[in-house]
Amino acid sequence: MRERIAGGYDPFVLPFVIGMIFIFIYLFIALIRVFRAMPGSDRKKFFLSLLNPTIMYKNIRDVICDCLLHIKIFKRNALLGYMHASIAFGWFMLIVLGHIEVMLFVPQRNGTLHYPIFYRYFVAEQNATLKGAVFFFLMDFFLLVVLSGIGLAMYKRIRSTALGMRRTTKPCFADRVALWCLWSIFPLRLLAEGFTAGISGGSFLTKPVNMLFANFLGNDMNVLPTWWAYSTALGLFFLALPFSRYMHIPTEVLYIFLRNAGLKIHHPRKGLAEAEIYSCSSCGLCIDACPMNMQKKNLKYSSVYFVRFQRRNNKKKINEIAEKCLMCGKCVALCPVGVDSCGLKQAQRATVTDKLPYNYSFLASAHHQGGGPSMPLAPVSGSATGNEVTANAAAHGAGNATGNAAQSAVGKDKVLYFAGCMTHLTPAIIKSMTTIFDAAKEDYVFADKDGGVCCGRPLMLTGKVTAAKEVIERNREMIQDSGCKTVVLSCPICLKVLKEEYNLKGITLLHHTQYINQLIDQKRIRLNHSEESFVYHDPCELGRGCNIYQEPRNVLSAIGELKKANKEKKESICCGGSLGSLTLNYHDRVKITQESLKALTFDNPDKVITACPLCLKTFSDQSTTPVADIAQAVAGNLK
Amino acid sequence: MNNNVIVIGGGPCGLEASAQLHKMGYNVILIEKDDHLGGHLAKWDRLFPEGIPAKELLDQLTGNINGVKYFLKTEVKSINLLDKEYNVILSNGITILAQAVLMASGFDLFPAQKKEEYGYGIYDHVITNADLENYFKTGKDCRIKQNPQRIGFVHCVGSRDEKAGNRYCSKVCCATAVKQACEVKEAFPDAQVYCFYMDLRMFGRGYEDLYLKAQRDCGVRFIRGRVSEVAEDLNKQLVVKAEDTLSGKPIKVTLDLLVLMSGMTNCSAGTRIAEMLSLKRDEDGFFTCKDTIFSLQESDKSGVFYAGACTGPKTLPDTLHEARAAALAINNYIKNKE
Amino acid sequence: MATFGYSLTPSSRIDLCKFNQEKWNRLVELESDVLKCMACGSCTASCTAGKFTRTSLRSAILYIQNGQEKQALELVQSCLLCGKCFMVCPRAINTRNLLLSINKIYSVK
16 A cells, blocks of 8 residues: 555645534534533533443443444334434444554554545555455445445435335425535545546445446546545535534534433523534434324424524524423434433423412411321221211311321321322222222321322423422422321322432332232232223323333233233323423314324224323323223222 | 105104104104103103103103104114115114105213213212102112212203313203202202302293292202312212302312213214214214204205204203204105105 | 592402403413303312412403402412313313413513
C-alpha cells in the first residue's frame, strides 16, 4: 500500500472538512448548553455516574444495542430494524475500518480528518495483496450493507406499511435536505470508489462497477467530479444535521449517558429535556402507537410532532399537544430511543398549571376529622366494634367516631386496603375485594371506606407538582402512622404514585391483582376453574406504569381460559378514560374506547377483564361484551 | 290484492292498532316475541295519574282484538319488499305477503346495572321501577325488607345521560316516580320517602295534582340533585350521596331501599327488524319519523308505519293516540294504492 | 342628597350586569362543554375534596354567570383534580379542563 497523492490532500475534501469542523463546534457548544442548564446536583450525579462501572457497562451496552444495532426496532419489525441497523452499524464500521487502515498502512496521516474517509482516493494498491484484500473486501461489504439499508429507506418512503408502519412523519425542510444528502452519500461513495478502483484497487463491489463504467465512460475523467460530489454530500449533510432529525445520531449517545445516570426532567426544554428532544429521530413509530390517532384529525398530537415543536419553541402548539395527550405511555414504551415524551409533556404542563392558585388547608383538618386514606380506618374484618361503629356513623352521618375507634384497631400485621377515589364509583370492585379478604381470612383495614383524599397522581399528571407534593406528604404521614406493613390498592393510578413519590420505607405496596395472585400461590383462597374465556386489558398505569403484566394473567388462567388481545401488554390501547389528558373531550374518548374494545374482543372472549376502576367504568359504557374487574371474576369463582 | 297488514309488537300500541285496523276490515296479523300480549303494560300494577289498575286497560285492549290473528313467541326472520308488498317470514315458518307493516315495537327498559355507581345487581336493596311494579303486583321481592324506614327514588337513570348514550328525557319516569312514591308510602306508612330529581317534568293533566298529593299527603321529600354514588354499609343499608343543589351542599342519607327509575331505550328486537328494512334511525337508536309534526306515523319507506314508543319515549295515552292515527294512515295508504 | 344610610351597606342582591361576557367567551373557547351543564349536582356530590370543604364546580359555574368571580374561584380552589366528577357527569363535560380553565381565566388579577 502506498500513497498515491503526495501531501495527502486534494481540494475536493474541503466541503467535508468544513462540514466536519462545523458540526464539531456545534456539538461542543450544545453540550455545554445542556450541562449549564442542569441543576448542579444533576451535573454532579452525572459525573459520578461516569465512575460507576455498572453504569458504564450499561452505557456501552445501550450505545451498541440502541444506537448501532437498533435492537428495539428489530423486536418490533425485523425489516425496519435491519433498515436502521444496516445504515447505522454499516456506516459506523466504514468509519472504524477507514481509521484502522490509516493507522496500519499510512500511519503518518493519523489525525487528519479527511484521510480515513477518502482513503481510497489517496492510496494505490495494484494487486490484491492479502492485507489490502481483506480490508477492501470488508469496506465493500459494509458499503453494500449500508446501500441495502438506504434502498429499504427509499422503499419505506413509498410504501411504509411494508416495514410495519401505517403512518410515517412528514419531514420538514432541513429533514429533506439531510435526507437527500444521506441517500446520496453512499451511492456517490460507490461511484467514486468504483471509478478509482482501477487505480487504488477495490473488491467485489467496486471492481465490477469500475469495469462496468469503463465500457462506456472514460473512468479517469469521472474520478474527481464524483469524489467532489461525495465530499459535498457529506459536508452538506453535516451542515444540515443540527437542524434536521439526524441530530439524533450524536445526541442519542449523550442521552443514554444522562438517562443511565438517573437524571430527571426539571424543565420542559432545557438540560436533560434538550438532550431528549434532540434524541428523537422522528422515526414516527409513536404515530401508530398513539391511541388518539384512531381519528385522523388527531395525527398532529403525536409525540414526534410535540418534540418537533419543542425544537422550534412553538409555545402554542407545544401546550396544545401537551394538554391533549392521554399520558398512556405507549409511545414512550415503543420509542426506540426511549424519549420520555410524557415526562416532557408533564413538565410542559407544569409551566402553565403549577402557578394556578389552590388551597389545600383542609388537608390538615382532614387528618383529625378522620377522612384521610388511613384515617377512617373502619375495622371491617367482622369484629363487633366494626359493626357498632359503622352503624353509629351511619345514623349520625359523621366520620369522627369511625376514625377514633379505628386508630387502636390498626395492628402491625394488618393489611391496609386503599380502594381509591374512582373505585367508589365501581362498587363491584369493593364488594369483590371484601369477599376475597373474608375468604382468605385476612385481617384488614379499609382505609377509605367513607371516601378518602386523592392520591396526588392526577395532580402530578396535570403538572401541578407543588400542589401534588402537599397532598402526597399528608397522605404519606397517614399511611406511615397506620403502622400497616402491606397496602393493597385497587387503583393503578394510586399505586403508581405511591410507588414513585411516597417513599414509604418498609411498606409493601400491592395492586389487588398481585395480592390475589399471592393468595392463590399461598393457597389461601381456592378457586373454581370455569368454562369462561377472558381477555385481559392491561391498564396503562398498571402495565406500562408499574410493569405488572404477569400476575393478572396468572390469576385469570386459574379461573378460566385466557384469550389473547390483538394488542396487549406493552402495546395495550388506553381505554380512553385516562386522567392524563386535560382537553380531550368525551366524544373523542369514546372513539378510543371503541378501538380499544375492538382490539380486546377480536378473539371473541366471554368477558373483558380489567384491573382498574377507571377502565372498568369507561369500557362498561361502550362494550357489548360484559366487562368486569379481575377482583369480580375471582370473587365469582371462589370455592 | 290481499288486505293483509302486519303489526309488529303486541303491547298496548300494537293491540289498539290491530283492533282499529281489524274494524276497518283489514286482515291483521299481530306478532309478539314474548309468550303473552300486553308488553310492559302486562308487568305494570297501576297507572298514573289516577292509579287505574293496568290490568283493566289490558283487558279492554285484548277484548277488542277478537278476530285478529296473533302469534306469540314469534319473531320476524326476514322481511323484504316484493313489488309493493312486504314479504315477511316468521320464526314459526309462516310466510305472509302484506300491504303494510306497522312497527309497534315499543321500548326496552334501560338496564340499570349499566350505571354501576348505583349498585343495581351489586347491593341487596337496590331495585328498579319495574321491580317495584312487580312487587306491587305479586307482593314478592326479597330485596324489599319487612318495614323499610327510608326509601329513595333516583330519577333519570339512563335518561338525560350522554354516557349511557341516551341524551333524551324518558318523559314518563317523573310521573311514575311520584306515583310509586305515593304507593310505596301507602304500602309502608312509617317510611320516609325521598325523590332525587334533576328537573320534575309533570307536564300532563292531573300530574301536578299527583305531585301535590305526594308532598301534602305522603310527605315525600323532593331533593333537587342527581345521585352520584351509592355505598353499602355493614348492615347492608345504602348510603346515598347527592348534592342538594338548592342549598348548594353535598348531602348523604342512609336508606333501606333504593328505587332506580330506569328510562326508555330503543327496542333491540325492533332494531333488528329496522336493520332488515334499512329504516332510518336517530343517533339515540329510536326510529326517525318522516317529519316531527305532521307525519309522525310514516317512515322513510313507503308501506312501513310507526306508532308508539318505537319513535321515542311516550306516555300510554300518547301511544294509544298514535296507534289509532297509524291505523288511519295505513288505511289511507292502502286505499290510495288501490 | 338624602341617602337614608342604605347606600352604605352593599346590596346582597346579585347584580347580573357584573357578568363579564368577554371572560365567559374565553372560557367557552377553552372548554365549550361548560354550556352543557344542567346543574344536576353530580360533580359536587361525588367530590373528594367536597367532603371536607365547600367545593362545587356546579355552583362555580353559576357564580361566574352571576358575576361573582371571587366566590366562584373559592369554590374550586380545593379541587384535587381526581376526576371523579368527570366520570359521573351525565352531560360528559370535561370537568377537569373546565376547572383548570376557570382558574386560568378568572384567577388573573
